[in-house]
Amino acid sequence: MSDATFDYVVIGGGTAGSLLCNRLSADPSKRVLLIEAGQQDNYHWVHIPVGYLYCIGNPRTDWLYQTEPSDGLNGRRLRYPRGKVLGGCSSINGMIYMRGQARDYDQWAQLTGDDAWRWDACLPDFKAHEQHYKLDDTQDPAFAALHGHKNTGSSGEWRVEKQRLRWDVLDAFAEAAQQAGIPATGDFNTGNNEGVGYFEVNQKAGWRWNTAKAFLRPTCTQRPNVTLWTQSQVSRVLLEAQADGSQRCVGVEVWREGRPVTVRAEAEVVLSAGSIGSPQILQLSGIGPADLLQRHGITPLVNLPGVGANLQDHLQIRAVFQVQGVKTLNTLANSLWGKALIGLEYALKRSGPMSMAPSQLGAFTRSDPAQPHANLEYHVQPLSLEAFGEPLHPFPAFTASVCNLNPSSRGTVHIQSANFRDAPAIAPNYLSTADDRQIAANSLRLTRRIVEQSALAKYRPQEIKPGVQYQSDEDLARLAGDIATTIFHPVGTTAMGRDGDPMAVLDSHLRVRDGQGGHVAGLRVVDAGAMPTITSGNTNSPTLMMAEKAAAWIRAGR
Numbered sequence: 045m046s047d048a049t050f051d052y053v054v055i056g057g058g059t060a061g062s063l064l065c066n067r068l069s070a071d072p073s074k075r076v077l078l079i080e081a082g083q084q085d086n087y088h089w090v091h092i093p094v095g096y097l098y099c100i101g102n103p104r105t106d107w108l109y110q111t112e113p114s115d116g117l118n119g120r121r122l123r124y125p126r127g128k129v130l131g132g133c134s135s136i137n138g139m140i141y142m143r144g145q146a147r148d149y150d151q152w153a154q155l156t157g158d159d160a161w162r163w164d165a166c167l168p169d170f171k172a173h174e175q176h177y178k179l180d181d182t183q184d185p186a187f188a189a190l191h192g193h194k195n196t197g198s199s200g201e202w203r204v205e206k207q208r209l210r211w212d213v214l215d216a217f218a219e220a221a222q223q224a225g226i227p228a229t230g231d232f233n234t235g236n237n238e239g240v241g242y243f244e245v246n247q248k249a250g251w252r253w254n255t256a257k258a259f260l261r262p263t264c265t266q267r268p269n270v271t272l273w274t275q276s277q278v279s280r281v282l283l284e285a286q287a288d289g290s291q292r293c294v295g296v297e298v299w300r301e302g303r304p305v306t307v308r309a310e311a312e313v314v315l316s317a318g319s320i321g322s323p324q325i326l327q328l329s330g331i332g333p334a335d336l337l338q339r340h341g342i343t344p345l346v347n348l349p350g351v352g353a354n355l356q357d358h359l360q361i362r363a364v365f366q367v368q369g370v371k372t373l374n375t376l377a378n379s380l381w382g383k384a385l386i387g388l389e390y391a392l393k394r395s396g397p398m399s400m401a402p403s404q405l406g407a408f409t410r411s412d413p414a415q416p417h418a419n420l421e422y423h424v425q426p427l428s429l430e431a432f433g434e435p436l437h438p439f440p441a442f443t444a445s446v447c448n449l450n451p452s453s454r455g456t457v458h459i460q461s462a463n464f465r466d467a468p469a470i471a472p473n474y475l476s477t478a479d480d481r482q483i484a485a486n487s488l489r490l491t492r493r494i495v496e497q498s499a500l501a502k503y504r505p506q507e508i509k510p511g512v513q514y515q516s517d518e519d520l521a522r523l524a525g526d527i528a529t530t531i532f533h534p535v536g537t538t539a540m541g542r543d544g545d546p547m548a549v550l551d552s553h554l555r556v557r558d559g560q561g562g563h564v565a566g567l568r569v570v571d572a573g574a575m576p577t578i579t580s581g582n583t584n585s586p587t588l589m590m591a592e593k594a595a596a597w598i599r600a601g602r
């Protein structure tokens with residue numbers, strides 16, 4: 045017996061789930077239920093940009109996961125934040141707007157055998173919801189063609205703005221990067237993001253712009269056909285064997301106010317619980333690697349070895365440089381006077397460090413000239429600390445964090461018990477390939493080369509981490525393991541792929557495969573986990589693009 049019936053049930057009110065709820069409920073004849081485990085996003089630190097510092101590691105907004113110890117990180121575990129709040133990770137993330145590189149999507153088309161994933165076919169889905177500040181007053185036809193909403197301006201829901209502050213030390217880094225051969229760029233979102241410049245951000249007038257504001261309020265909340273359940277955790281999806289032996293997903297079991305409730309979905313269940321939550325729910329439901337499920341006493345209904353495999357993430361290697369004669373956040377935020385000024389600037393102008401995305405300056409470049417594409421991303425910050433959650437250093441410094449955009453290391457997300465309340469084991473296996481270790485060493489060398497340029501000389505940068513005494517490839521790769529951490533981009537754990545690929549969890553329309561050449565009717569996964577390979581950049585807006593595409597397929601029943 046079910047407690048309620050809907051047409052669509054969307055699990056997870058995060059990045060993908062918020063957009064899907066909006067698009068699926070645009071048809072007033074369809075009843076849509078959106079289920080979110082976290083609370084509403086009515087928490088001040090979600091909205092003040094610098095609040096990510098207080099949302100990460102906070103049970104109000106974070107699932108508080110940790111990774112398994114990683115050999116590549118010299119045995120360290122990492123905190124692994126995931127948004128547990130309406131808006132999901134878009135409520136706690138770094139707000140950087142980044143599409144990635146055209147070749148990422150062309151590769152997806154190749155891996156899935158479906159041209160719908162080519163860059164030129166994805167561009168309309170990026171544009172469908174983008175609202176770019178550069179198109180507010182002017183109509184630059186070339187820019188509008190790349191960024192405009194259906195080429196008639198920029199009227200989507202996903203606001204993209206210029207940052208509201210700059211720093212001398214970051215301007216000097218940008219100039220040094222150019223002296224080291226990285227060209228300046230004013231737009232990272234053309235399909236080729238090689239270059240250095242300030243990132244654009246998902247903010248509106250100095251406030252964070254998360255997907256709950258963009259896609260749920262006010263549109264969805266005013267639609268009578270939308271039901272939103274927060275603080276409700278899905279424990280499993282429900283499968284029913286059909287007369288022909290195939291499986292159909294007919295609903296979900298969800299825990300509300302301490303008791304299980306069964307909900308029926310007449311059309312589809314869409315899993316958008318993210319790259320950790322979605323494989324966990326599939327495994328708990330009997331969909332995943334048969335041996336893993338059996339180990340935890342779960343009857344395998346669909347043997348899909350790829351569920352929870354193929355975990356990819358960007359590992360940021362955080363080199364720190366002490367500087368002299370220039371302002372950084374360390375010195376400002378470490379004095380009472382400085383803190384007061386910061387507060388005042390935000391209160392009066394919605395600018396200054398409280399409006400700050402964690403990383404302001406970005407660069408995309410190659411770890412060595414033989415690389416065919418930009419394979420590194422820099423996030424440069426006018427601050428430094430020992431680790432996230434710890435205080436800023438007491439001396440002026442900047443951090444030049446660099447990550448390998450296309451790592452070959454692969455990890456896993458596996459349940460540790462049949463209890464849905466137990467966190468899964470997250471093992472990213474960072475730096476587990478020779479290639480990734482070599483790129484780590486080369487990227488630290490490149491960081492040094494940029495910092496040695498004359499544009500930064502006036503601030504006398506001095507390498508604090510990893511330390512100039514380390515020079516060999518082996519030392520640098522090992523030290524990278526000491527100073528690196530996640531940049532929060534797990535993807536790939538429910539990857540789409542071609543027919544016949546035994547590790548493909550989804551077909552190219554994101555329908556869950558049945559392990560026998562068909563698919564489980566009524567069940568898709570639409571979130572960052574569906575990416576077969578990680579994009580060459582930050583992963584939030586690519587996830588929205590995927591959700592935009594999937595919504596059209598779901599509505600068309602394709």
Ligand SMILES: Cc1cc2nc3c(=O)[nH]c(=O)nc-3n(C[C@H](O)[C@H](O)[C@H](O)COP(=O)(O)OP(=O)(O)OC[C@H]3O[C@@H](n4cnc5c(N)ncnc54)[C@H](O)[C@@H]3O)c2cc1C
Pocket residue numbers: 055056057058059060061079080081082096100125126127128129130131132133134136137138139140141142276277278279316317318319321322325531532533534570571572573582583584585587
């Ligand atoms: C700290 C941080 C910084 C980042 N910075 C950036 C950045 O600057 N730019 C960028 O592009 N990307 C960034 N990212 C990555 C980006 O935000 C994510 O890739 C993207 O939000 C993933 O979207 P999603 O829909 O897959 O998952 P999520 O947004 O994580 O949504 C999943 C939702 O499902 C809910 N859920 C999970 N399990 C259940 C369950 N069992 N029942 C009910 N609900 C459930 C979760 O609570 C969550 O709300 C960052 C991420 C983090 C964490």
